[in-house]
Amino acid sequence: MKDSRARIRIPVVPPADEAAGRGSEPGKLLSAREQDTSESRPLYAVPAQIKAQPGSKRATRPKTFRTWGRRLPPGPIAVLTGLILMALILPAVLVWPRGTHPQPAPPGKIQPDTTVQPESTDTKKPAQTKAVKVSVFLSSTGTIETLPLEDYIAGVVAAEMPPEFGYEALKAQAIAARTFIVRRLLANDTSGAPKGADVTDTVQHQVYLPLSAIRQQEKDPQRAAELASIRKAVKETKDIIMTYKGKPITASFFSTSNGYTENSEDVWTASVPYLRSVPSPWDQKIAPGYKETITMKTTDVLDKLGLRGEAVRAASGSGIFPEIKILSTTAGHRIKSIRIGDAVFKGTDLRQRLGLRSSEFTWTIRGDQMVITTYGNGHGVGMSQWGANGMAKEGYTATQILKHYYTGINFAKASQLL
Incomplete structure (x- = not known):
């Protein structure tokens, strides 16, 4: 849900469901093998016939034992065995994974975490094989455009967020937009949309840039590069949505905060556990419409x-x-x-x-x-887009941005819910 005064305009038009704190209790480290506390014993018993030779301090062995301890030249079988072992071990050594250590974050910034991944999915339910489609009512032409889900998300991000925003902010916007439409599709919610459409391309739902407009803008090399960046952000977050107690959240977002976001009940009627007021100090520093x-x-x-x-x-x-x-x-x-x-x-x-x-x-x-x-600019509930941009510029990832603005959310795959 996007506020009518919250959108950010770009050439055409301009914040996920339980907290997932993962950890494990450290276990006792065990050695590879147990220590043998028994007395050491010789590998073989020294024959009683061994006697010290006159004039010598060293014991001598009978002739039958004189070959013990000699270094005999390796036989054909030993050589062959060695070659086989080298053939087996050498490839494993060459491909053995080498640990990578992330570079420290710049002073005053957090250490970025890994790429957004679903933290809990229903593995019992098979992945969706049928391509999900979204039908969008185009207010400018009065027609309905039906297209694949991920193409729709690219059109929303292109319309809702300037491409010069931080890349992680673009990814966060993609996940928020995907979560919004998936929630509507699951609930068969077509409220506010004409018959035959799932949503409109207006701020009543999510602003959307039609495919025809995207193709036209791609003729400009600079705009084509910007759209490519948006498509990359959508691709890297493909299928990821925010959930709370296993269900997609109401991923509301707006343009600019006044330094804080709002509790949902202070703007609408219901108190939503993941739409809580949180600080958003980045907006005042960078948002032109603050x-x-x-x-x-x-x-x-x-x-x-x-x-x-x-x-x-x-x-x-x-x-x-x-x-x-x-x-x-x-x-x-x-x-x-x-x-x-x-x-x-x-x-x-x-x-x-x-x-x-x-x-x-x-x-x-x-x-x-x-x-x-x-x-500020907008209703104030959910993710501040300029706040997300500020967080991205400071090194925060899409995961961290979303978890900041949507309290206690989790991530899941849309294909396992639709």
Whole structure:
């Protein structure tokens, strides 16, 4: 689910289900063989006939024992045995795996982990053999485009995230987009889409760049290289989705945080365990839309809030804006409820009515105008796209990005669920 003010635009248009902490109790290291604590014994008994020769301090052996200890030249069988052993051992030595040690992460950055892999899959269920298709309603033409799942994901990433974003952020976006559509397909959820379509290409679901638009853009060498990078990110995460308790999550994402993400119940109705408020400090550093200031006429504000009469009662027609007071804030530091005159609004409702980028904002009344400054861009639930970009630039992997923004999620293969 993508917020209408959360998308990032690129030439056409612009955050996974249990925590998987793996570990094992260290076991006792055992030697390759047990020590023999018994007394050492000779390999053979020295015959009683062995006597010291006169004038010699060394014992001599009967003639029958004089060949013991001599180095005899190797016979044909010994030579052949040696050659066979070398033939068997040498290839194993040449291909023996050599340990690789990851380079230390730059100062102040975490050590990147391995490539995203499913951490739990249902091995009892055979892999999906039938190609999964997605039917997308194209709002610009009013037609439906049906294409393979992975091609659809490439179109979503191309539309939702700029290709110059960190590569691991592109991979995280691919997994989030795949999780979103797989959840809908599993639930046979076609809400908001015309008959015959699974989703639309709008922010109501996920913005999608049609195949025809991709082919047209690939004629430009620079754009072709960017799309190739996106396709690579999709390919490297193929079939991977985020789950919670074995089911695909609601992988909501948005453009820019105000420094934190939101708890789901502060924006929608239900409390979702994996959509918890977490810090997102990267946005303020790099996101161009982190802070925005707009100016509106006070009369327009009152009209949009249905409070034109309230202003008259408060100021007797003087045009003075009614008193504004914040009543509560959310875990994500946004306005939860606010009173304007005698009316109380939710911060999310006020944001929608006034068309604000975020429900964290400050205001100043200047005569007949209201100057409003917002922080962040979008509903704030799930993964911040600019936050993901900031994490990728600092060396975090797609796995770490997703586990940061979606609390307690796991990874699985979509083909084992569809």
